[in-house]
Amino acid sequence: MCGREAIVFDQNRLSAWVRGVSSQIKLPLRLELWNGQAIDFSTEAPRVTIRLPQASAARYLLTPSLASLGTAYVEGDIEVRGHARDMIGVVNALARSSLKGTMRPDGRLARVVRSLTVHDRKKDAAAIRYHYDVSNEFYQQFLDPNLVYSCAYFEHGDEDLATAQLKKIDHILTKIRVQPGQTLLDIGCGWGALVLRAAEKFGARCVGITLSENQYALACERVERAGLAGRVEIRLQDYRDVRGTFDRITSVGMFEHVGIRHLPDYFGIIARLLAEDGVAMNHGITSTDPANGEAPYGGGEFIAKYVFPHGELAHIGAVLTAMQQGGLEAYDVENLRRHYARTLAIWTDNFEARAGRVKELAGEKRFRIWHIYLAGCAYAFDQDWISLYQVVCGKAGRHPRALPWSRGYIYGRD
Incomplete structure (x- = not known):
């Protein structure tokens, strides 16, 4: 034997x-x-x-x-x-x-591995392709019709997924006060839902960037179908290669791929691209353990191995510090952890309901990976092992005229 x-x-x-x-x-x-x-x-x-x-x-x-x-x-x-x-x-x-009641295993090895992880254009592009270029139809099995692959916003708690995802996009664009004619850069634009909405409803001129060829192709197709080719441009481009100045910048569910030690540089690039009176938002997943930066019981190890190569989660405190180091000042911070737990629970149910088609599209092994991944993330958000923060920011030390003194404008009370 x-x-x-x-x-x-x-x-x-x-x-x-x-x-x-x-x-x-x-x-x-x-x-x-x-x-x-x-x-x-x-x-x-x-x-x-x-x-x-x-x-x-x-x-x-x-x-x-x-x-x-x-x-x-x-x-x-x-x-x-x-x-x-x-x-x-x-x-x-x-x-x-x-583990006899121990909440989190020792994260020293994970921290050492992270410190040795090198993020460059080639590795980051390969990681994005691994995760996103399964097939567009694969994601259509469990996402909403607009293919929004990030935390939804349940304003009242009883919305269906499609409604909650549209409310999330509007929540973001309202928070950063997008105005007609302004330029908007969406870093990690996915299949284009946010830039399409920003152009259609808010009158912005948008650039969306992605490293996923599948996302790029479908997003371009959607722009053409919507008749917005003159106001929305989709690029297959790394954020480090973007040039120009933008009135508004959004990054939704992307900075988890950057790497913790690269966050100051990442936010520095956003600061460089942002207009003097501009407003940006970073919407992303964070760890709730500042010491280890890992979900307990091996969840982070599983995701790194099978789902998100080279992905890293920073604590919100580290995020705010990195923003400051990059030349950005946080104006508003909102925790949407409960919203992501619900979003992922719905995705999990959708995924299981279409299990047969998912296996046809992606195979048995990838089905099992995502079966565990979606449900595990829903559980982790529900247990406050990981979280989701929207951070509105601008160039450090400025007094942005775009934002009112009160948060009331976000909810239509100004």
């Missing part, structure tokens, strides 16, 4: 582990062993079933984490049945139990 099959497994060890876990927590979990034996972790009907097809797969359970169990699920070493959100809840409960 060789490789994984050479691993000798002691079934008594698994039995002891099951007894230890079930004495601490009751889970709606059924464990099916390679020999046909089934073990329930509570009297409640199981909502999640984990099947170990061979004895060697038990090692993933003995040190459970989202990284280890997620990897085993993605690679087909274990089988998992159940709704994704139930799966994530069970895995995190197992991880908590194994």
Whole structure:
């Protein structure tokens, strides 16, 4: 015997582990062993079933984490049945139990890896293509019709996804006071929803940039269909190569790809591109752990390996510091963590409802990656392990005439 099959497994060890876990927590979990034996972790009907097809797969359970169990699920070493959100809840409960109440593992290794990560145009472009250039139809399976791939804004809490995404875009454009005829740069424009809205409703002249060829092609097509070719330009371009001056700048769900140590330079480029009296907004995901910068139980490790190569999350304090170092002053900060938890929960449900088509488009392995990723992120936002902040900013030390003294204008009260 060789490789994984050479691993000798002691079934008594698994039995002891099951007894230890079930004495601490009751889970709606059924464990099916390679020999046909089934073990329930509570009297409640199981909502999640984990099947170990061979004895060697038990090692993933003995040190459970989202990284280890997620990897085993993605690679087909274990089988998992159940709704994704139930799966994530069970895995995190197992991880908590194994860590004996420790909320977050030691993040020193993760910090060392981040410090060695080099972000350049070639690597960043490859990472973007890996994540976004699956296919446009893949994203259409779970996003809203406008393909807005970022946190929605639920003004009242009961909006459907399409309405909440449109409200998010309007919320951003209202916050930065976009006026007719002004120039707007959208860094990481996705499939073009924000620049199209800024031109149609607010009368702006827009440039949207992306590194994804799929996004670029569809965004250009949408601009043409909307008859906005004279007011909206889509570019396949790195933010570091943009030249000119813009009255307004938006960056929505993009700065997570920049790298923490590169954030001062990133914000410095925004400051350079921004008009003297201009206003910008950075809308992005942050860590809520200033020490480690990692989601607990291996969530960050899983995402870095399978979903977002070279992605990094900074704490909001580090973001504001980097802004200041880059020559920007924060005028307004809003936490939309709850909104992203709801957004991701809807995406997860949509993804599962169209599982058959997703597998046809992307294959079984990528389906499993995204199954875990979407539900895991929804759980992480719900638990305040990660967050989402909109930060309105401008050139440091200026007194922007564009922004009223009160925040009332954001809600139509000025």
